[in-house]
Amino acid sequence: MEEFICERRSTVSYRDGDIFRKYYKYAGESEIVLEEKFSNEALNNGINCPQFLGWGYSETKKMFFSEFEFIEIKTISKYLVDKSILKIALEQLTMMPTYTQGNDFRNELLEKELYSIIDYLPSDIQSEYVYLVKELFLKKNDVLIHGDYSFENIGWDDKKNTLIIFDFQNSGYGVRDWDRSYLLASIPNTYLVSTISDINIDLMKIITALKYGRGIRKKFELEERKRLYEYWWK
Numbered sequence: 332m333e334e335f336i337c338e339r340r341s342t343v344s345y346r347d348g349d350i351f352r353k354y355y356k357y358a359g360e361s362e363i364v365l366e367e368k369f370s371n372e373a374l375n376n377g378i379n380c381p382q383f384l385g386w387g388y389s390e391t392k393k394m395f396f397s398e399f400e401f402i403e404i405k406t407i408s409k410y411l412v413d414k415s416i417l418k419i420a421l422e423q424l425t426m427m428p429t430y431t432q433g434n435d436f437r438n439e440l441l442e443k444e445l446y447s448i449i450d451y452l453p454s455d456i457q458s459e460y461v462y463l464v465k466e467l468f469l470k471k472n473d474v475l476i477h478g479d480y481s482f483e484n485i486g487w488d489d490k491k492n493t494l495i496i497f498d499f500q501n502s503g504y505g506v507r508d509w510d511r512s513y514l515l516a517s518i519p520n521t522y523l524v525s526t527i528s529d530i531n532i533d534l535m536k537i538i539t540a541l542k543y544g545r546g547i548r549k550k551f552e553l554e555e556r557k558r559l560y561e562y563w564w565k
């Protein structure tokens with residue numbers, strides 16, 4: 332029997348015994364097949380993530396669904412994260428597979444999104460932002476990207492005593508530092524982030540601006556996102 336777990340912007344999730352079942356309000360077959368492919372690739376490369384079991388269409392709910400092994404996942408607050416947890420989260424990314432030729436599927440969507448927020452940004456940074464985004468898309472897209480690598484999709488797996496990564500709905504191929512920078516840009520504690528070495532400043536600028544632009548558009552976390560954006564663009 333299905334037990335309700337949570338409802339999010341685009342999904343509704345349930346537990347059914349040992350199965351975690353996620354129903355998609357908008358996504359169809361092609362998106363779910365990609366989620367399956369990318370989560371399998373991550374798992375096969377040693378990243379701790381739930382095993383994808385299958386997918387289908389529910390006639391009663393009129394929604395596509397995917398199934399994963401059910402895992403007890405403890406949430407980690409981005410406000411309380413410490414250096415040791417952050418280090419494990421960054422280390423997981425070093426296991427992401429690389430490709431000589433990744434396709435550009437994810438980048439077409441990302442490029443649109445990156446340009447769509449320009450009008451929300453202060454006019455004095457717009458030209459540098461456009462320059463940085465252009466440079467980004469000249470780079471090779473040769474590593475698997477989670478695409479939403481933040482503590483919303485990283486939890487604690489008590490059984491394995493390590494972090495667990497889930498939700499490969501925004502995955503694809505991209506540049507090496509993308510997930511790393513995305514995670515760092517999602518942490519409100521800038522002191523903690525400043526203790527991390529080899530930060531890609533250009534990506535921090537792009538991503539904090541993107542998140543700030545999205546924040547204005549959705550009227551969400553505005554103050555925090557503005558502070559982080561200003562920190563990297565100062």
Ligand SMILES: Nc1ncnc2c1ncn2[C@@H]1O[C@H](COP(=O)(O)OP(=O)(O)OP(=O)(O)O)[C@@H](O)[C@H]1O
Binds near residue numbers: 340497
């Ligand atoms: N295999 C699993 N077993 C148990 N719980 C899970 C599992 N995978 C995810 N969860 C829990 O369900 C929640 C929702 O899952 P997930 O992050 O995959 O989708 P989502 O964030 O709702 O999708 P969207 O980003 O489209 O809104 C997660 O926050 C997590 O706590």
Ligand SMILES: [Mg+2]
Binds near residue numbers: 483484497498
């Ligand atoms: Mg999620």
